[in-house]
Amino acid sequence: xxxxxxxxxxxxxxxxxxxxxxxxxxxxxxxxxxxxxxxxxxxxxxxxxxxxxxxxxxxxxxxxxxxxxxxxxxxxxxxxxxxxxxxxxxxxxxxxxxxxxxxxxxxxxxxxxxxxxxxxxxxxxxxxxxxxxxxxxxxxxxxxxxxxxxxxxxxxxxxxxxxxxxxxxxxxxxxxxxxxxxxxxxxxxxxxxxxxxxxxxxxxxxxxxxxxxxxxxxxxxxxxxxxxxxxxxxx
Amino acid sequence: xxxxxxxxxxxxxxxxxxxxxxxxxxxxxxxxxxxxxxxxxxxxxxxxxxxxxxxxxxxxxxxxxxxxxxxxxxxxxxxxxxxxxxxxxxxxxxxxxxxxxxxxxxxxxxxxxxxxxxxxxxxxxxxxxxxxxxxxxxxxxxxxxxxxxxxxxxxxxxxxxxxxxxxxxxxxxxxxxxxxxxxxxxxxxxxxxxxxxxxxxxxxxxxxxxxxxxxxxxxxxxxxxxxxxxxxxxxxxxxxxxxxxxxxxxxxx
Numbered sequence: 001x002x003x004x005x006x007x008x009x010x011x012x013x014x015x016x017x018x019x020x021x022x023x024x025x026x027x028x029x030x031x032x033x034x035x036x037x038x039x040x041x042x043x044x045x046x047x048x049x050x051x052x053x054x055x056x057x058x059x060x061x062x063x064x065x066x067x068x069x070x071x072x073x074x075x076x077x078x079x080x081x082x083x084x085x086x087x088x089x090x091x092x093x094x095x096x097x098x099x100x101x102x103x104x105x106x107x108x109x110x111x112x113x114x115x116x117x118x119x120x121x122x123x124x125x126x127x128x129x130x131x132x133x134x135x136x137x138x139x140x141x142x143x144x145x146x147x148x149x150x151x152x153x154x155x156x157x158x159x160x161x162x163x164x165x166x167x168x169x170x171x172x173x174x175x176x177x178x179x180x181x182x183x184x185x186x187x188x189x190x191x192x193x194x195x196x197x198x199x200x201x202x203x204x205x206x207x208x209x210x211x212x213x214x215x216x217x218x219x220x221x222x223x224x225x226x227x228x229x230x231x232x233x234x235x
Numbered sequence: 236x237x238x239x240x241x242x243x244x245x246x247x248x249x250x251x252x253x254x255x256x257x258x259x260x261x262x263x264x265x266x267x268x269x270x271x272x273x274x275x276x277x278x279x280x281x282x283x284x285x286x287x288x289x290x291x292x293x294x295x296x297x298x299x300x301x302x303x304x305x306x307x308x309x310x311x312x313x314x315x316x317x318x319x320x321x322x323x324x325x326x327x328x329x330x331x332x333x334x335x336x337x338x339x340x341x342x343x344x345x346x347x348x349x350x351x352x353x354x355x356x357x358x359x360x361x362x363x364x365x366x367x368x369x370x371x372x373x374x375x376x377x378x379x380x381x382x383x384x385x386x387x388x389x390x391x392x393x394x395x396x397x398x399x400x401x402x403x404x405x406x407x408x409x410x411x412x413x414x415x416x417x418x419x420x421x422x423x424x425x426x427x428x429x430x431x432x433x434x435x436x437x438x439x440x441x442x443x444x445x446x447x448x449x450x451x452x453x454x455x456x457x458x459x460x461x462x463x464x465x466x467x468x469x470x471x472x473x474x475x476x477x478x479x480x481x482x483x484x485x486x487x488x
Contacts, residue, residue: 134316
């Protein structure tokens with residue numbers, strides 16, 4: 001118990017007086033997860049609109065596939081991305097770089113973000129689409145009207161996607177390589193992989209400190225997004 | 236007789252359920268046509284086909300504005316509908332009523348309206364944009380002047396239905412569809428809606444409405460079409476005691 005309290009104290013002193021190691025690790029974590037989300041969000045929004053509003057054969061199968069992929073184990077994703085990046089081809093040279101991590105994060109969170117978006121679009125009444133249509137909206141404008149009704153669900157999708165990406169260990173460890181330079185700057189080491197390293201070395205205080213930093217930062221991100229997503233009545 | 240809308244041999248089925256089985260209907264310019272019939276007779280499906288929301292599985296729907304066949308894309312901009320459920324967008328009343336206008340407006344006007352609305356929220360009042368003026372007039376017409384900033388979710392059922400009517404009226408459509416416009420409305424709102432329907436026809440526009448209320452159909456309509464099991468079973472011309480309606484005059488240009 002004393003060990004935990006000591007670690008908590010150490011964690012907070014680290015938070016207020018961050019060293020280069022911590023700062024660069026936070027930066028890598030946020031950069032990789034943030035870029036993955038920025039790429040994933042618009043692509044998923046367009047796909048979700050096409051899947052839930054479009055009429056094409058095999059829609060049910062596509063949705064089932066997306067829902068299944070929502071629970072992809074991250075080590076499996078890491079392994080698959082590792083195999084693809086190891087092949088000679090357009091991705092040659094990306095292995096063990098932050099870009100490789102962005103790719104594996106994308107594969108990991110896109111089904112989750114897409115799945116939440118599809119559910120929220122399907123929760124919007126068909127009547128909204130009809131109302132937009134009979135006021136003269138074309139197909140794209142109808143889709144936009146329905147997406148606006150689903151905006152809270154889209155925010156949830158973003159929060160869930162970012163949360164999964166930043167809390168994820170398995171795939172970034174495999175394709176990123178958990179590299180930190182000798183001067184203590186992180187290259188592909190994230191907050192989560194740092195926890196793995198520090199606890200393996202027996203530095204439980206540092207490991208716990210990284211964990212607390214991670215949770216505090218995720219909390220901060222959620223608070224900001226939560227403010228954005230408050231229903232307008234409450235503003 | 237000048238038909239503004241001609242439907243031929245409309246068929247539509249949802250899975251196994253045959254909602255429409257061969258409806259032929261010609262709607263004259265400037266008439267109020269009431270479609271009556273029991274629940275499940277196909278009234279709402281007929282409206283969905285006529286408003287071009289659904290495509291008939293057999294048969295055709297054609298509009299004739301200015302006496303010529305009008306392509307669907309253009310026709311959709313000259314008609315508007317009020318659904319049985321208000322189905323308002325979850326924004327304020329202004330956003331709902333301005334929706335169709337903003338869709339049709341050029342970029343500059345859209346921007347100006349959004350800017351003006353945004354500044355108003357901060358307490359700065361620009362002179363209202365043309366769209367803001369038209370929205371205000373439409374809201375006055377339905378008896379909801381001053382409601383622009385109210386949230387759609389805060390409205391009573393009757394108010395919501397009237398906002399739904401305003402967002403169609405504001406487009407000044409040449410053909411207006413109303414699906415059960417006064418069902419589940421308070422008497423006061425119902426009176427307002429009926430008055431608007433008459434005023435609209437006097438303006439030379441065409442109104443199609445469905446109703447459960449035979450009294451309402453007789454009060455309002457020039458012609459009543461009875462639908463049963465997906466077919467028209469009866470058409471009745473209503474001759475009003477008064478003289479023929481005044482010649483059409485354009486509404487506000």
